[in-house]
Amino acid sequence: MPTVLVVDDDPDIRDIATMKLEQAGLEVVTEADGEGGLAAALELVPDALLLDWMMPRLTGIEVCVRLREHPQTARLPIILLTAKAQEADIERGFAAGANDYIVKPFSPRELVARITAALARGAK
């Protein structure tokens, strides 16, 4: 069963993501901050990573960049999920190495669809 790591300091998002992704038949692991997320990603090497941006101390962008430096997570599908909606932000997100970018507020259904697609792409 593919594993998705969800990293977000907002408990609502963790809850929503967990519910919907498990509903879609995926295993979900959650982390509440950047450092935890980074460590978990490197250890677990999940099949996909849902990453928030604005988190205290270590931001999602920094996590993304660091993960890309490690060989085991260099090709990890990373989806940025964030309320930072400016075009410049989107550019920055992709530049940091994200594969996809979802702007909050989002449709949970759309979220599941994107993650599923990313998993499918990654599996090939």
Added chain:
Amino acid sequence: MTVHATRRPKAFAADRSRERTPCICSVQVGASASRWGLVMPSDRIAGRLAPFAMVAFIAYVLSFAFGTTPKIAPLILSAGLTVLALGLPLCFRPGRMPRVLRLALPGACLVAVALLRWSAGGQLSGYGPLFMLPVLWVALYGSSAELAAALMVLVATLLTSASLVGAGAFAPAELRRTLLVVAVASFTGISVHRLVSAVRAKAMALREQTAALRDAERRARSARDLFAGVLRAATECAIIATDPDGIITVFNEGAQRMLGYDAGEMVGRRGLAALHLAREVAQRASQLGLEPCFEVFAEAPRYGIAETREWTYVRRDRCHLPVAATMTAMRNPNDEVTGFIVIATNITARRMEQARTRAIIATQAEIASAGHELNTVMERIAARALSLTGAAGATVEVPDRDEMVCALAAGSLASFVGMRLDRAGSLSGLCLAEKRILSSEDAALDPRVDRDSCHQFGARSMVAVPLRHKETVQAVLKVVAPLAHAFSESDIETLELLANLMGAALAHAEDYVRLAEANSRLLELDRLKDGFVATASHELRTPMASIIAYTEMLHDGDGGPLTPDQERMVSAVGRNSRRLLGLIEDLLALSEIESGALKTRRAPTELRPLVEAVGEALRPTAEAASVDLQVEAGDDVGTILADAAQLDRALMNVVANAIKFSIPGGRVDLRATRRGALVEIGVTDRGIGIAPQDQERMFERFFRAAGARERAIPGTGLGLAIVKEIVTRHGGEVSLESKLGEGTRVTLRLPAAAPDATADQVNIAATT
């Protein structure tokens, strides 16, 4: 005899009337001395007559002595005539004797002689010589015409007397004697006359020549006097003349004063080079390619070039004196150089002025380079004030209630920084009050200042200058010197200049500080502004994300099946939260635009896909509203230079509006066409339309048409304002046509991209 003048060159011809130099005028003395006429030499009538009188007397005596007893009557008549003839001229002033009488006199004399002869018996022999006398007299003093007349009278008299006497005028012997007398008389008379005329003419010529020479001499003397006067009067100018070899011939008083030499030491003894600095002469010589010698100075003037150069003269006391000297050549009428003349003026003052100006310019440069460190600037200016005016000390004082506080001090007053003086007794206090320059030439005698404190500061003469900027006087620059009358007008001017510089520097420093503060405040605000939109955006979106997500999940039954009522409620929550999100996005968008944080980055964008994407994105919305959305973009629509996201948003706003304001079953057309250099995007709906009075206000922020409000159609009134802003940034325009109840058409016109167009970024600060 003719004497010609030597004429001066033509240049001087016009000046002849005012000529002072000697000039011998042309005089032509003719052979005729006719203007002399029978003018008796004025004071010598008696002298001239004396010989004749003597002779006449002797004649009479002889006639008695050697002749027979004379006839009395003719004798007396003769004597009478003689006396008359000799005495008559004495009655007239010289030259006033009527011409007739002048001619008659010799006649009278001749007649007198004839009578004398007759009285003595008629012998001619003794009286021959006597006839000569009148003839000689006329020959000496008369004109040739008068001489001829006299000779004729002689002949007549002789013939008459001969016949009268009866001795037989035509007796051969008598006739012979008569002719002899006549001949001798004529010959003698004519010779004498000619001789006398020649002599007279010569004498006259000589006299005229002498007069002319005297005249010339007088003029020469007055010219010389004038020259000397000029030389004497030019006490401020050194006028030095030299001979062609450079030896000084004239050394005027001005030169004596300027250089300390006596004329006697220089004239005829020393050359011009003695005054010059050997170094400069050598320098100039090498410039000209000559050996250092007099020719260094003389070359240019010799060729007619009057050259003014700056030299350094060496005074008798070995001091150096900067001068500006002009040298010209003096020429004689043959155009040969007879000497040179140098006029030199002392340019020490000029040099000082130049130095002063240079110092002030340097001060300004220093101030400019010191930038904004006010203290440095002020210190430098104070230092300059000291050096340029020779003051001992300088201060800058500022007022503090009743006192003047020394904010800055230099020179002898350096230790008095921070010192306080009563405004009442201080020159600077007074200066501040009167807002003008005040100068105290002697503090000991000046009632305006407190003598004791001045003495304490070693200030005998002082100048206080207000430091002005625009209309206010904030401080006073004061300079002091230990001696009275130490500051000249020139010094005061310099101080005024420096004070103005200081005042400006002060004001600039203040301005700078103010501006720097304002600038950092503005930068801060800018930062905050930029941050606001981003922060607000993020902060508002985060809770909305939770709301919308959970609502959707509830609606999808992820939290369990919903009762119809629950479903209705959840739908309502979802609808409203989406609406709220729309409002937030609109507000944020407008805020971003208005704050100037929105950057439009344009790149060549294919219009067709963009238009079609907008259509696709809104298809669900159109379907939900039962509106038929038709999208049409021609192949020729091409590329425009656009920020795709912004253009997308603009189109979305317009099409969404069209759908929103359509009636169910209505139709919305989104059409993009190419018209020459423009691309036209039209969105047409057949909806409720807009009232005419509202149409022109549709692009205003927060404006909602009456129709929308009445029907409570949701909207913030921001959509079209955003569209207009975006379209403007793309260099295009947007317009609206509508008919109430029939529909509305919104048209965007944008410039098509040139084939070689490149991406650019449009940073426009906040509009309206």
